Amino acid sequence: MRKLIVVGTACLVLGLILGIVIGRALLEHEWSQPAVLQLMSAADAQRSTGKDAEPTPAVGSLRLGPAPLARARLVVADITKNDPVVTGVADVANGDEGNVLNLDLLNRGKCTVTALAGTAYGYDAYGKPSSMNKGGEYYVAFSEDKITDFGPSQTHSLSMVLHHVDVASLAVAHVDQVTCSDGTRWVRN
Secondary structure: OHHHHHHHHHHHHHHHHHHHHHHHHHHHHHHOOOOOEEEOOHHHHHOOOOOOOOOOOOOOOEEEOOOOHHHHHHHHHHHOOOOOEEEEEEEEEEEOOEEEEEEEEEEOOOOOEEEEEEEEEEEOOOOOEOOOOOOOOOEEEEEEOOOOOOOOOOEEEEEEEEOOOOOOOEEEEEEEEEEEOOOOEEEOO
């Protein structure tokens, strides 16, 4: 009986150590993907076209590769650290019209913003990329023109109805183009 308890305890400890090592290796593999930032290709842009397809980012624009939510947040925070408009809160929720992308944007610039455009990425509750578009992509383009209430240090809410959301509930977004009331324009390089 005593040998059985010792062998069982040894197997339990060995299994626990092996589980930690394998789990850590899988996380390192998932987080160490080198192609987190990619340029949008023509093939990517054409994948979701046709009736009811959400807009995709323009060819040549910067987009995140399929990375876990925590990694995507770190990358977006890094690439937007000097941007005039950034996303504070982003989510995908159910609304009266269906699934809705909600973005709370913060104007860190020195001008009143009248138009903007960018890219949003959908994630499920487990932090994995989730379909947001007709072609199964985890990204969707957003834009808004004729904004009237978005001065310096103010926030602005943007909502966009989505038709092909799978199970996305969390979102990350970055703004790629900003137009000011004085005619100046900022575009991500």
